[in-house]
Amino acid sequence: MAAADPASPPAVRDVDIYADPTGALPVYRWRQAPKGLATRRQLRERRLRPGGQDPVAVIECRGGKRKAWLYEIKKAKPIRPMTFAKELALDKAMAKRQTCPTCSRRYYHCLPLRTLGSCLECYDGTPAAPGSYMSQPGEHLAAAA
Numbered sequence: 001m002a003a004a005d006p007a008s009p010p011a012v013r014d015v016d017i018y019a020d021p022t023g024a025l026p027v028y029r030w031r032q033a034p035k036g037l038a039t040r041r042q043l044r045e046r047r048l049r050p051g052g053q054d055p056v057a058v059i060e061c062r063g064g065k066r067k068a069w070l071y072e073i074k075k076a077k078p079i080r081p082m083t084f085a086k087e088l089a090l091d092k093a094m095a096k097r098q099t100c101p102t103c104s105r106r107y108y109h110c111l112p113l114r115t116l117g118s119c120l121e122c123y124d125g126t127p128a129a130p131g132s133y134m135s136q137p138g139e140h141l142a143a144a145a
Helices: 040-045 084-098 120-124
Strands: 027-029 057-061 066-072
Touching: 040 066
Parallel strands: 027 057
Antiparallel strands: 057 066
16 A cells, blocks of 8 residues: 655645534524525525535524524526426325225325325215315226226
């Protein structure tokens, strides 16, 4: 194994001389953050994403019980467009959460499958509103009858 060349300068380019020595980020209280910083949700509203940047500060709310990372808006990148493959994967995942395993109806909302194991109609007989689920893929076809 070769020894390091003593004539080469140390790699100090990775050290931030302005960083806090404790490594802590500045903490702002609710609605006290400076302009130019935003949370992930605020970035999403502007159709932006952090884009690999590290958070630059923290915002506290509810007396310090809740915290959110703050990112620089100028360094944020635009969100990636939805592709057909992504949309198909999301629909497949949501179908698992919205379909009753007993009656095979797909509802427009997520079902309590972890606690009840089925929709309310199958669980205790509570009738489902006709507009709360999608029709079965063959109900509207005359040939299926």
